[in-house]
Amino acid sequence: MSRGFRVALVGFILLSIIFGFFYIYTTQRMNDLKTKKYLEISKEMRNDLELLIQEKSEAVLLVALTLSEDQTLKQLIRKKEYSKLMLQDLSKLLQKYTSLQDVWFQVIDKDGVSVYRSWTSQKGDNVANTRLDVAKMIRLPKVMSTISVSKFDMTFKAMVPIYDKFGRFIGMIETLAKFDSLVSKLETKGYKTLIVVDKRYKRQLTRSSSGIFIDGYYVANPQNNEHILKIFKNKIDYFLDIDVYEVDEANGYLFSVLKMDGIDRRPMAYFIISKPLSEIDMREIYQRRDNSIKILVLVFIFLFILLYIVYTVNYKRFIQERNEMLEYTVEEKTHELQKQSKKMQYLAHHDALTTLPNKNLFVDRLKQGIKHAKREHKSLAVLFLDLDRFKEVNDTYGHDVGDELLKSVANRLLSCVREDDTVARIGGDEFTVLLANTDQVSVVKVIEKIFDAMQKPFLVLGIEIHTTFSVGVSIYKQDGEHPDTLLRNADTAMYKAKDSGKNTYQFYNEQMTALVRERLELDNDIRNGLRKGEFEAYYQPKIDATTLRIVGLEALIRWNHPTKGLLYPVEFIPFAEEVGLIVEIDKYMLEHCVKQLVEWRAAGYQTGKLSINVSTKKLESEDFRSELYRLVEKSHVDTKYLELEILESQIMTDPERSIDILRSIRSLGISISIDDFGTGYSSLSYLKKLPVSQLKIDRSFVLDVPSDEDDAAIVKTIIDLAKNLGLEIIAEGVESEGQIEFLVQHGCRNIQGYYYSKALSKAECEVFMKKHA
Numbered sequence: 003m004s005r006g007f008r009v010a011l012v013g014f015i016l017l018s019i020i021f022g023f024f025y026i027y028t029t030q031r032m033n034d035l036k037t038k039k040y041l042e043i044s045k046e047m048r049n050d051l052e053l054l055i056q057e058k059s060e061a062v063l064l065v066a067l068t069l070s071e072d073q074t075l076k077q078l079i080r081k082k083e084y085s086k087l088m089l090q091d092l093s094k095l096l097q098k099y100t101s102l103q104d105v106w107f108q109v110i111d112k113d114g115v116s117v118y119r120s121w122t123s124q125k126g127d128n129v130a131n132t133r134l135d136v137a138k139m140i141r142l143p144k145v146m147s148t149i150s151v152s153k154f155d156m157t158f159k160a161m162v163p164i165y166d167k168f169g170r171f172i173g174m175i176e177t178l179a180k181f182d183s184l185v186s187k188l189e190t191k192g193y194k195t196l197i198v199v200d201k202r203y204k205r206q207l208t209r210s211s212s213g214i215f216i217d218g219y220y221v222a223n224p225q226n227n228e229h230i231l232k233i234f235k236n237k238i239d240y241f242l243d244i245d246v247y248e249v250d251e252a253n254g255y256l257f258s259v260l261k262m263d264g265i266d267r268r269p270m271a272y273f274i275i276s277k278p279l280s281e282i283d284m285r286e287i288y289q290r291r292d293n294s295i296k297i298l299v300l301v302f303i304f305l306f307i308l309l310y311i312v313y314t315v316n317y318k319r320f321i322q323e324r325n326e327m328l329e330y331t332v333e334e335k336t337h338e339l340q341k342q343s344k345k346m347q348y349l350a351h352h353d354a355l356t357t358l359p360n361k362n363l364f365v366d367r368l369k370q371g372i373k374h375a376k377r378e379h380k381s382l383a384v385l386f387l388d389l390d391r392f393k394e395v396n397d398t399y400g401h402d403v404g405d406e407l408l409k410s411v412a413n414r415l416l417s418c419v420r421e422d423d424t425v426a427r428i429g430g431d432e433f434t435v436l437l438a439n440t441d442q443v444s445v446v447k448v449i450e451k452i453f454d455a456m457q458k459p460f461l462v463l464g465i466e467i468h469t470t471f472s473v474g475v476s477i478y479k480q481d482g483e484h485p486d487t488l489l490r491n492a493d494t495a496m497y498k499a500k501d502s503g504k505n506t507y508q509f510y511n512e513q514m515t516a517l518v519r520e521r522l523e524l525d526n527d528i529r530n531g532l533r534k535g536e537f538e539a540y541y542q543p544k545i546d547a548t549t550l551r552i553v554g555l556e557a558l559i560r561w562n563h564p565t566k567g568l569l570y571p572v573e574f575i576p577f578a579e580e581v582g583l584i585v586e587i588d589k590y591m592l593e594h595c596v597k598q599l600v601e602w603r604a605a606g607y608q609t610g611k612l613s614i615n616v617s618t619k620k621l622e623s624e625d626f627r628s629e630l631y632r633l634v635e636k637s638h639v640d641t642k643y644l645e646l647e648i649l650e651s652q653i654m655t656d657p658e659r660s661i662d663i664l665r666s667i668r669s670l671g672i673s674i675s676i677d678d679f680g681t682g683y684s685s686l687s688y689l690k691k692l693p694v695s696q697l698k699i700d701r702s703f704v705l706d707v708p709s710d711e712d713d714a715a716i717v718k719t720i721i722d723l724a725k726n727l728g729l730e731i732i733a734e735g736v737e738s739e740g741q742i743e744f745l746v747q748h749g750c751r752n753i754q755g756y757y758y759s760k761a762l763s764k765a766e767c768e769v770f771m772k773k774h775a
């Protein structure tokens with residue numbers, strides 16, 4: 003439901019309610035007016051009646067007063083000549099000239115004896131005994147004017163005392179008149195009247211002839227209003243109970259009642275006056291009602307029109323607002339969608355961590371750059387940058403630090419290039435830079451700027467980190483004309499830079515492609531070599547400098563390459579580490595050397611401990627443990643003559659992880675020696691926890707002892723450390739007597755180095771062992 007419609011509906015309902023109230027009000031008001039009118043008329047009816055009653059009472063009294071002063075009458079009473087009292091003529095005169103009809107007289111003497119009655123010839127009887135008012139008059143003569151019920155009817159009555167010329171009370175005159183004339187007068191005013199006498203007076207009305215009795219009530223109906231009488235007959239109590247007026251709609255009369263009390267102050271008579279409703283003028287009232295309704299209808303129409311206008315205007319505005327809102331929403335949604343798609347595009351083209359462009363965007367920009375360079379005959383450069391030792395940072399400090407470092411590095415990179423150059427992150431620690439419109443010299447300047455920027459250590463989450471880049475460069479169009487070629491060649495150049503010792507840059511050239519080819523060949527060759535048994539273990543003796551006896555042998559791998567001749571580890575071990583082939587190589591050496599050891603021990607050679615170099619890649623390989631168990635079991639080797647050498651730098655990248663594996667190695671009885679000790683930043687806490695048995699001082703520290711004080715101090719410290727930790731100690735790369743002297747003097751008697759022997763073939767080693775047993 004629309005808002006406009008709701009407003010209109012509510013308006014309509016309100017209007018209807020108002021209309022309803024107004025109608026009720028008008029009806030009420032009309033009823034009030036009618037009531038008022040009835041009240042008015044009924045009051046008028048009663049007033050008229052009261053006025054007539056008063057007039058009649060006065061007339062009756064006046065006649066009595068006049069008669070009481072009549073001298074003739076006085077004289078006749080004084081002389082007691084009652085027979086001469088003739089008042090009939092007077093009665094006739096009154097009937098003829100006044101409104102007094104049916105008027106009677108009675109003369110009573112001072113003793114209460116009725117001496118004259120105008121309606122009968124009966125006289126001489128004493129009424130003072132039967133009539134209280136007469137007795138009262140005799141005792142206390144006084145004018146009396148009342149309405150009373152006589153034997154015949156209800157009457158107006160007046161009693162006046164008669165005095166002689168000396169003022170002595172000699173008698174009284176009583177005048178009586180019926181109500182009939184009064185009723186006929188009311189009739190002329192349009193009222194129909196019944197006179198009802200209370201049933202208490204029934205006994206008094208012994209000679210009544212003009213009225214009838216209903217339920218003991220005497221009802222006089224002088225005008226013969228049969229209709230009214232019939233109504234009255236049916237509900238007497240109802241009529242006698244009327245307080246002010248009653249409307250009898252059914253019969254079409256307005257009734258009012260005038261009640262008169264007797265001397266005893268109880269109701270004596272009821273004058274039931276009625277007026278036909280048809281004779282009451284209600285036109286004014288109906289007119290008023292009609293006018294009100296007319297006004298109401300007009301107001302209603304006016305309000306309805308107003309409401310309709312309001313509704314239409316409102317509805318239009320509502321529709322307009324709706325439209326505006328809709329437009330706004332659509333606009334907003336469109337905007338949002340645009341924003342989202344922008345965001346999506348941004349995400350699709352940017353690296354989430356550094357917000358730099360990603361590889362996709364970089365390739366895109368490179369494409370554009372190439373197009374442009376082609377058109378303008380310009381050149382452009384692609385820099386491929388790889389962070390040196392980033393993995394170590396990640397392994398040592400965790401990924402959070404690694405991530406933060408990458409962000410900081412990205413910022414520094416950005417600060418080194420122009421705005422229209424592109425810096426992108428295309429992999430873990432790999433960044434690329436696109437330099438437009440450039441030449442070799444400018445490229446070198448940019449790279450040096452980058453190296454410069456990288457010199458300052460990074461402060462990442464409170465840790466100070468040094469890191470460098472290895473950079474490879476390819477140039478359009480000499481090094482390629484397609485994005486892929488340029489990127490690949492820059493990558494190749496970067497590898498070359500890495501190989502030539504990190505924190506360096508290298509331009510791409512054809513030989514680098516050859517290098518890649520070489521690497522592929524090497525991979526193949528190693529696999530083939532392992533299969534064909536081209537690898538051979540050489541053994542370098544370890545000597546106790548004080549006794550000159552063999553304390554052990556270190557197995558060192560040699561490769562009898564079919565075309566290249568004897569190859570040393572440096573030519574294939576780092577590569578094998580990089581590509582993962584080291585796992586296979588170590589497996590080969592382990593099996594081979596254990597077999598040799600078992601053989602030699604069986605032959606009675608004093609081998610001491612035979613140590614084998616194992617890469618952590620091998621240690622952490624899934625089946626290393628089971629492999630080692632199986633080997634020990636199968637070969638029946640005495641593991642106390644077996645030792646594994648693990649590089650300190652490798653073990654310390656994740657010592658927690660190594661601990662488990664080292665424990666299981668130890669549980670087999672195999673010793674563990676930490677190789678190249680002093681280069682890998684061992685934490686003392688881990689050193690204490692690791693289940694190792696020996697530290698091997700790295701050759702680089704031994705090289706310049708005793709002449710180099712720093713190295714000498716380091717060597718001494720390492721020896722002390724081993725002592726304190728209860729570990730064996732050995733020095734490698736020992737070539738001179740001076741070195742031996744220094745080492746022995748400071749507590750390191752076990753020596754490995756060219757001074758005693760280089761690594762020897764199996765046969766050579768057997769000779770050496772026999773000599774130094």
Ligand code: C2E
Nearest residue numbers: 558559570571575591615616617735736737755756757761
């Ligand atoms: P490394 O474990 O530190 O082995 C000692 C290296 O120093 C050997 O070089 C050895 O010939 C050389 N050396 C011994 N005494 C002297 C000396 O007095 N002066 C000089 N200048 N050098 C001396 P090599 O055999 O070329 O081995 C190089 C590295 O290759 C080894 O260093 C070791 O890390 C790795 N390696 C050799 N064989 C294996 C192997 O079977 N498995 C693994 N994972 N690594 C191996």
Ligand code: CA
Nearest residue numbers: 556615647677
């Ligand atoms: Ca070693």
Ligand code: CA
Nearest residue numbers: 677678701734
């Ligand atoms: Ca070593």
